[in-house]
Amino acid sequence: MRPVTHNTKVKVVDAPQGFAGEGFFTTKMSEAVGLARSNSIWPLPFATSCCGIEFMATMAAHYDLARFGAERLSFSPRQCDLIMVMGTISKKMAPVLRQVYLQMAEPRWVMAVGACASSGGVFDTYSVLQGIDQVIPVDVYVPGCPPRPEAIIDGFMRIQDLIRTESIRRRESDKYKELLNSYGIQ
Amino acid sequence: MLLQITNTPFNYFPIMIQIVIAVCFVAVMMGATHFLGPKRKTSDKLENFECGIEQEGNARQPLAVKYFLVAILFVLFDVEVIFFYPYAINFRTLGWNGFLAVMMFVAFFVIGFTYIIKKGALVWED
Numbered sequence: 001m002r003p004v005t006h007n008t009k010v011k012v013v014d015a016p017q018g019f020a021g022e023g024f025f026t027t028k029m030s031e032a033v034g035l036a037r038s039n040s041i042w043p044l045p046f047a048t049s050c051c052g053i054e055f056m057a058t059m060a061a062h063y064d065l066a067r068f069g070a071e072r073l074s075f076s077p078r079q080c081d082l083i084m085v086m087g088t089i090s091k092k093m094a095p096v097l098r099q100v101y102l103q104m105a106e107p108r109w110v111m112a113v114g115a116c117a118s119s120g121g122v123f124d125t126y127s128v129l130q131g132i133d134q135v136i137p138v139d140v141y142v143p144g145c146p147p148r149p150e151a152i153i154d155g156f157m158r159i160q161d162l163i164r165t166e167s168i169r170r171r172e173s174d175k176y177k178e179l180l181n182s183y184g185i186q
Numbered sequence: 187m188l189l190q191i192t193n194t195p196f197n198y199f200p201i202m203i204q205i206v207i208a209v210c211f212v213a214v215m216m217g218a219t220h221f222l223g224p225k226r227k228t229s230d231k232l233e234n235f236e237c238g239i240e241q242e243g244n245a246r247q248p249l250a251v252k253y254f255l256v257a258i259l260f261v262l263f264d265v266e267v268i269f270f271y272p273y274a275i276n277f278r279t280l281g282w283n284g285f286l287a288v289m290m291f292v293a294f295f296v297i298g299f300t301y302i303i304k305k306g307a308l309v310w311e312d
Contacts, residue, residue, distance in 0.1 A: 095240075102230040103231050118189070168224075186228035186230060
């Protein structure tokens with residue numbers, strides 16, 4: 001019989017900075033919220049081409065994005081915090097992408113994976129959107145054509161950093177509203 | 187004697203308290219998320235989600251009642267046929283009594299069938 005082995009290398013996220021006493025712990029609201037949000041992201045894979053294949057590898061057992069708390073992919077934007085745009089976005093697809101982004105839950109983040117989503121890539125042509133940041137605000141760009149799963153994970157961790165350090169008032173700030181207005185988003 | 191004293195319903199009171207607290211915790215948390223969670227209720231966001239494609243028309247269109255009639259009548263006679271299968275297997279053992287029972291059953295259906303034919307429920311063209 002095979003010996004039963006338990007995973008003893010389980011990692012737990014570090015507690016945020018705060019004041020610890022006997023039987024209690026206090027910290028800032030934004031840090032606690034950031035910690036919770038960054039480790040329970042629900043990604044929406046918007047995969048249109050080969051970067052989507054790399055994403056499949058990223059979600060599979062070997063690279064296992066679920067380690068970062070992103071176990072649950074959702075294909076309804078209503079439930080998602082992070083839209084991962086992977087692949088060439090043609091100009092005809094742009095309004096669809098924009099609409100999916102608009103209907104996501106708040107707060108929401110955007111990750112452009114691969115050269116096509118970031119800049120149009122090799123498709124410097126009339127029919128292809130030259131980067132999704134022309135229609136929606138992007139938080140993290142992942143370079144590569146297509147990027148390896150490691151690169152996608154790296155981009156995902158950068159997103160986690162952004163979420164962890166984001167002020168809970170950021171989405172109400174004038175600067176953020178100005179950014180959305182520049183994209184014509186209400 | 188000792189068992190009787192220790193086993194009063196009052197001993198389960200802490201469990202009751204725990205259940206009440208558990209239910210209240212869930213209710214408060216679910217209510218609080220609606221007040222505390224960030225929201226942005228714009229007309230774009232509240233539109234129906236149709237995979238990002240512009241929605242067209244209404245999903246609730248009137249449908250000809252003929253489809254429903256034919257469908258429900260089909261189910262009726264389909265069930266009638268289903269009853270024949272167990273009868274066919276027990277055909278010999280049930281004998282004449284079974285035969286008469288099934289004939290009666292079929293006769294009821296034939297009456298119903300002539301009724302819907304007379305009513306014109308199966309006439310597709312108006």
